[in-house]
Amino acid sequence: MSTPRLAEMLQANRAFQANIDVQRLPKRAPETMAVITCMDPRINLEALGIAGFGADGSGNSDVRIIRTIGGRADVRSLVIGTFLAGINEYVVLMHKDCGCCLAHSKLDVIRQNMEARLAPDQRERLGRFSDTEFAEWLQTFADPYEAVKTEVEMIKSFPFMPTDIVVHGLVYDVGTGAVEVVVEG
Numbered sequence: 354m355s356t357p358r359l360a361e362m363l364q365a366n367r368a369f370q371a372n373i374d375v376q377r378l379p380k381r382a383p384e385t386m387a388v389i390t391c392m393d394p395r396i397n398l399e400a401l402g403i404a405g406f407g408a409d410g411s412g413n414s415d416v417r418i419i420r421t422i423g424g425r426a427d428v429r430s431l432v433i434g435t436f437l438a439g440i441n442e443y444v445v446l447m448h449k450d451c452g453c454c455l456a457h458s459k460l461d462v463i464r465q466n467m468e469a470r471l472a473p474d475q476r477e478r479l480g481r482f483s484d485t486e487f488a489e490w491l492q493t494f495a496d497p498y499e500a501v502k503t504e505v506e507m508i509k510s511f512p513f514m515p516t517d518i519v520v521h522g523l524v525y526d527v528g529t530g531a532v533e534v535v536v537e538g
């Protein structure tokens with residue numbers, strides 16, 4: 354189904370193709386670091402020196418970026434990132450004012466919204482989750498400083514992670530642009 358937003362994106366893509374130099378598009382490059390961070394669009398990775406793209410389409414950073422709600426690690430990305438892409442240093446970058454913290458205090462709202470919008474068989478499936486299971490499933494958290502410590506430990510103790518993997522835990526302040534190191538890997 355086409356939507357106005359999709360149409361805008363496709364129009365933007367035509368302008369993009371007209372403006373870039375395809376020779377300058379990023380090539381696959383070796384890189385040993387990945388940043389795991391939140392999908393929140395306010396997180397500007399230039400705060401960590403990870404530059405965006407040039408107007409000509411050129412890429413200025415090879416650092417892998419894994420974005421999920423809250424910046425919780427994704428097992429598939431850890432396995433493929435570590436054992437195929439060659440990542441040996443992860444930075445978990447969580448942030449203040451995170452939607453995952455908001456969700457932590459609004460689990461009942463999320464559940465009510467799901468019940469209102471899902472089809473009957475989907476609602477029935479949702480009903481099998483206890484509130485505790487629902488909270489665990491969504492992996493929300495109240496405090497990014499505590500959550501980043503937990504996440505670093507989770508990655509390091511993942512059964513398929515090499516013992517020499519380096520994992521740092523940082524918290525970004527979306528109000529000031531400041532980054533604090535909570536765990537130095």
Ligand SMILES: [Zn+2]
Pocket residue numbers: 391392393422423424448450451452453
């Ligand atoms: Zn967030």
